[in-house]
Amino acid sequence: MEPIVKIEQLTKKFGNTTALKDVSFEVYPGEVVGFIGPNGAGKSTTIRIMLGLLKRSGGLVEVFGKDSWQEALLIHQAVAYVPGDLALWENLTGGQTIDLLMKLHGKGNQAKKAELVQKFQLDLSKKVKSYSKGNRQKVGLIAALAVDCELYILDEPTSGLDPLMERVFQDEVARLKAEQKAVLLSSHILSEVERLADRVVIIQGGRVVESGTLAQLRHLTRSTVQLALKENISVLKTAAFVHDWTPTGVNQATFSIDQSALNELLQELSHYQVQKLEILPPTLEELFMRHYQTGEWG
Template sequence: MKPIVKIENLAKRFGKTYALKDISFEVYPGEVVGFIGPNGAGKSTTIRIMLGLLKKSKGIVSLFDKDAWRDSLDIHRSVAYVPGDLTLWENLTGGQTIDLLMKLHGNGDETKKQELVKKFNLDLSKKVKSYSKGNRQKVGLIAALAVDCDLYILDEPTSGLDPLMESIFQDEIARLKKQQKAVLLSSHILSEVERLADRVVIIQEGSVVESGTLEELRHLTRSTIHLKVTNEVTPLSSLHFIHDWSQIDQNQATFSIDHQSMDNLLQVLTEYQIQKLEILPPTLEELFMRHYQV
């Protein structure tokens, strides 16, 4: 299967400063790729280059086997984009704005638009200037999700939305996946990325520091263990491969352990009468913080 997005050794320089140094990743049909990093890491710059809004300094950036800069107009026919800093026409109503955005794209579905308006509970008759940040974001999401595209690029798409609206958004992304659409999701809400993404690309200071599925990345940090035994749990605290020991009582403790030491722990536990053993793999947030606390 050919990738829809192919980025190799992308670099972008502003004067003598490199905003992007070495970015490489791919996005395939039917998958959601989480593109994460702190403010200033280079996520939005990468997306602008993908959309042909900025010219790369070096590297390869192709969408649908077309050059992102040279063939940007053709590429835009197959892409829907929601920016994080959404700017709209203040004196148009929400309905007029969505209709205009859909018409500019050309692949709008009126039935789908009405369905999304109902789901997101948006009053189309109000002018954009009266909308809250969340309602402005709904306009962008409805306009993007109501067009039929092969690639959806979403930069902080749920900024300003309440948890119920976030849940509706997540349902829509799941629908796109089933239709074999590709989604590049840049979000600071790590739980959202963890729930939706098939693969994750972590970017730091203009370079990709880790990429892969969550399962492939979980070895990068420790799992949390909740243990309850019938005998004394304290002797475990002295084992060299056990970290962050927190003893609840003489029979219970919580601690963390590196992935490669799991067999050692299980061997030791054969000498204990276990009442409860809960192993919690690291979350995306823990993986993320591991890089940005360095």
């Protein structure tokens, strides 16, 4: 299967400042790729280069097999984009704005628009200048999701939305995936990325520091173990594979363990009467924050 997005050794310089260095990743049909990193990491710069809004300094950037800079107009015909810094026409109503955006794209579906307006509970009669940040974001999402595209690029798409509207958005992304559409999702809400993404690309300081499925990335950090024994549990406290030991009750404790030591733990527990054992894999947020704070990227 050919990728919809192909980025190889992408570099972008602004004067003497290198914003992106050797960024490489791909996006395939029918998958959601989470694109995450701290502010200033290079996420939006990468997206703008993909869309032909910025010219790269080096490397390869192709969307649908077309050069992102030289064939940007053709690429835009098959891409729906929600920017993180959404700017709208203040004196138009929400309905007028959505209709204009759909007309500019050319592939809008009025029936789908009506369905999305109802789901997102947006009053189309109000002028954009009266909208809250969340309602402005709904305008961008409805306009993007109501067009039929092969690639959806969503940069902080749920900024300002309440949890109920976030759930509506997540259902729509699941629909796109089921229809074999490709989605590049850039978000600071790591739980959202974890719930939706098939693969994750983590960028920091302008370079990709890790990428892969969540299962592949979880080797980067430790699982949390919740354990209760019938015997004295403190004998395990000094085991070489135990980290961050915290007693939680009589013969109960919580600790962390490297993925590679799980078999060693299970072998050790065969000598005891286990009353409770839960091994919780790290969340994406734990993975991201631990390695961002310690700088332990690969």
